[in-house]
Ligand code: NDP
C-alpha cells in the first residue's frame with residue numbers, strides 16, 4: 469500500500485487522481501487532501517477517503533472545515549496555510565505526492581515533498597518553469613523521483629528508454645510536443661481581441677481548470693511545456709518542436725536518429741497519465757475507456773502560427789535567455805490571465821502584458837529560491853502596474 473498526498477485535491481487533476489485511487493483501493497490510501505478555500509468540496513472528498521490530514525491554505529476556510537468534519541471525520545486533522553501544505557507534503561506516511569496546485573503558489577509545498585525524498589507526480593508545471601535549476605538540483609540531492617503528469621511529458625516519458633540519461637545517449641533527434649491549438653485555432657485573427665473568458669475556457673478536447681484553459685487558448689501552456697520539457701529531459705529548446713494536432717489523440721512523440729518516431733496515443737483523459745505515474749513501472753486500470761482506432765477519421769499535424777500565438781514565442785525567448793526570465797514570464801502570465809478572467813483586459817492583452825514585463829525586468833541567474841521569489845514578486849507588480857496604466861489610458865481615451 470502506498471500513501472498518497474494530493475496537493476490541489478479539489479481541482480481537475482486532484483479530482484481525477486481521487487477517481488483513479490478509488491478504483492485501486494488495494495494499492496493506495498490517501499494521507500492528505502489539500503485545497504485553497506473550497507470547504508464543501510474538500511469536506512465531501514474527506515468523507516469519502518478519510519485522509520489523516522486535510523489542509524486549506526485559507527485559515528478561515530480551514531476553521532469552517534474543522535467544524536464541518538467534526539462528526540463525520542473525527543480522525544482527520546485539519547491544518548492551514550503554507551506551513552500546513554508543506555507539512556503534509558513531507559509527512560512520513562506519504563510515499564507519493566500529487567503536485568496539482570495551480571500556479572507559483574505550488575512551488576514551496578512541492579519542494580517540501582522533493583526535500584522529503586518522495587515520488588513527485590508533477591502536474592504543477594509552473595513550479596518547474598519558475599525554478600527549474602533549483603528544483604532539479606534539490607531532486608538529485610534528496611533522491612526524490614519525478615514523474616510527469618502533464619499528458620505530453622508523460623507521453624514523452626513513455627516513448628523514451630527506461631534508462632534515459634540524455635537525448636544524445638538515447639539516440640534521440642528531437643521531441644515532437646503536440647498541442648491542440650485551443651478553441652481559437654481557426655478564429656479570424658481580428659476576432660481574437662473580443663473573445664470572452666467563457667469562450668476561452670471552453671476547451672475543445674480537455675476538461676481543465678480555468679487558468680490552464682486560458683493558457684491553452686493563448687498557447688502559453690505550450691510555451692510553459694517547452695520549458696518544462698527542457699528541465700525534465702535535459703533538452704535544449706531547439707530539440708523540441710511544437711506540432712499542432714487538433715484531435716489530441718497523439719499526446720507527443722520522440723524522434724530517434726534512425727528515423728523512427730515513437731508516439732503515445734490515448735483518449736484525452738488525464739486519468740491515463742495519472743494512473744501511469746501512480747503505478748510506474750507497472751500498469752493498472754485508470755477508468756479511461758479504450759481508444760477505438762476505427763472511430764478516428766483523421767490525425768492532422770500543423771505548424772503553430774506565431775502571429776496567432778505570440779505567447780509561444782515569448783516562452784521560447786524566456787528559456788533562451790535563461791535565469792529568472794522564465795519565472796518572470798510565468799508570474800506576468802498568471803497576473804494577465806487573472807485580469808482577463810476578471811474582464812479587466814482583452815484576451816490579446818495577455819501576450820502584450822507578458823511581453824512588456826519581460827522587456828522591463830532585469831534578469832538574474834536563478835540559483836536560489838530567494839532570487840526566484842523576488843523576480844516573481846517584482847514581475848507581478850510590474851504586470852499589475854502595466855494593466856492599470858493601460859486601463860487608465862483606455863479611460864482617458
Ligand atoms: P484547478 O484550477 O482545477 O485546481 C487548482 C487546485 O489548486 C484546486 O484544488 C485549488 O483549491 C488549489 N489552489 C489554488 N490556489 C491555491 C492556493 N493559493 N493554495 C493552495 N491551493 C490552491 O487546476 P487544474 O487541476 O486544472 O490544474 C492544476 C495544475 O495542473 C496546474 O498547474 C495545471 O497547469 C496542471 N495541469 C493540469 C491539467 C489538466 O488537465 N487540468 C493538465 C496538465 C497540467 P480550491 O479549489 O480551494 O481553489
Ligand code: MG
Nearest residue numbers: 618619620693
Ligand atoms: Mg499538457
